[in-house]
Amino acid sequence: MKESEFLGKLYSWHDGIERYLPWKENADGYNVWVSEIILQQTRVEQGTPYYLRFMQKWPTVSALAAASEDEILKMWEGLGYYSRARNMHAAAKQIVAIHNGQFPKNYEDILALKGIGPYTAAAISSFAFQGKYAVMDGNVMRVIARIYGIDSPIDKPAGRKAIQNEIDRLIDEKNPGRFNQAMMDFGALACKSANPLCQNCNFNEVCIAFKANLVDQLPVKAGKITKKTRYFHYLWLQRGDEIALKRREKGDIWEGLYELPLIENQNSFLQIAEVIQFFKTMDSSINEQYVISDTNKLDRHVLTHLYLEATIYKIEGNFELFTNNTPYFFVPIENLDNFAFPKLLLRFLTANGHINR
DNA sequence: AAAGCGGGGTA
DNA sequence: TACCCAGCTTT
Structure with a gap:
């Protein structure tokens, strides 16, 4: 032609x-x-x-x-x-x-x-x-x-x-x-x-x-993507009217966005012992007075090359251990709207009234 | 050359 | 489910 x-x-x-x-x-x-x-x-x-x-x-x-x-x-x-x-x-x-x-x-x-x-x-x-x-x-x-x-x-x-x-x-x-x-x-x-x-x-x-x-x-595509599954366990650590956040680092998904303290493992469920272990990496003097008061399993999240299964665990207490020398910082819940979150967390925050949108 | 990187729409 | 969408960067 x-x-x-x-x-x-x-x-x-x-x-x-x-x-x-x-x-x-x-x-x-x-x-x-x-x-x-x-x-x-x-x-x-x-x-x-x-x-x-x-x-x-x-x-x-x-x-x-x-x-x-x-x-x-x-x-x-x-x-x-x-x-x-x-x-x-x-x-x-x-x-x-x-x-x-x-x-x-x-x-x-x-x-x-x-x-x-x-x-x-x-x-x-x-x-x-x-x-x-x-x-x-x-x-x-x-x-x-x-x-x-x-x-x-x-x-x-x-x-x-x-x-x-x-x-x-x-x-x-x-x-x-x-x-x-x-x-x-x-x-x-x-x-x-x-x-x-x-x-x-x-x-x-x-x-x-x-x-x-x-x-x-037509057209023909050769490539095939195999999706793996990752398991995210987010901790809603509440201290009064504040919760803990951290910024995601280079080298993984969502670089530069914010999220809750995260434990990632190969399981759908998180043991209390794993939470305690996580706390001890922040402060070895931590006792076991903190307990998970609520869990919220989120819908499976789909990315280009992986499935994400995430659960939110709510834990309240006086988390002073997170104030020094950690990537975590506390912000008033009413200020969460100032941070950029992955869609996965944005949905949770919006559904629970923590962000007005 | 192949893998990593989001989220939503559609069949 | 799987594929596609005004692709680019890194390994």
Whole structure:
């Protein structure tokens, strides 16, 4: 299929659809950047409210760079893949330091920013600066794999290269932004992963997958994820109207978010002896006057590569042992809303009235 | 090249 | 359940 034929079919479809995307109203570098980071592995419907709140709070790169990481993570709370927020913060500082606070226009400069890979660099370059770079996201890979019958796995370099070769040939050099937007809209709204709209599709006479009845078998993915189960036992340590918190460290899920004191083991249930042992690591003089007064088993939480089974154990007492030389600190329950929590804990806190939301 | 990293929607 | 979503970074 010639480029002109492809573009004709694509645009004649795209001209008929309307999709309101707030970041298109004023598609400058900062605008598009924030939206693209938020939308990485995230549906437009899920990310849009976050985008609006982000732009409201931090309208410029400089404002974002001046924010604290805690503030940014709080704004990101519930959206997942929190490294995106940390990397965006780092990139904002890069832009202030290297580019004088002005979002870079050059593709290589954009690609050099933290958290920006080939997709995001192409998206920002084309949408904000008319750069001639074709985007390759999940939508585009699906569209091209089907129309051109590419069965090389798209989660491997060879498959990616095959897709890239096609879109590099097809891209509309007169309007790369329009081309990229139309490709993604087409994948999201017509050439969908499940139940694609093949009957009325402009491409159905040339689409190899459709003609060979292979639409539901393309694209091919090789990778398979095996999920393990982890068991989290959270201690609701209450001292008067305060509870203990800690910040999650680097090297595990939810880096930079806050949580309750945590005991992790291989069991669904926690023995009292394990709690006592945990306390003794904080202060060997601790006696055994503290008892679990209540337990609350949470719903199984699902992440990309693991299942999480969590239980909250409520323990009240005068926990002075946690005041010195530990990662834990006490905060008034009424101030919990100031901290960013994983969704797992956010649900618990909200359901029990500790956070008003 | 493969693994790690969230959470929600859908069939 | 399993798969997918405007992917990137680290190992």
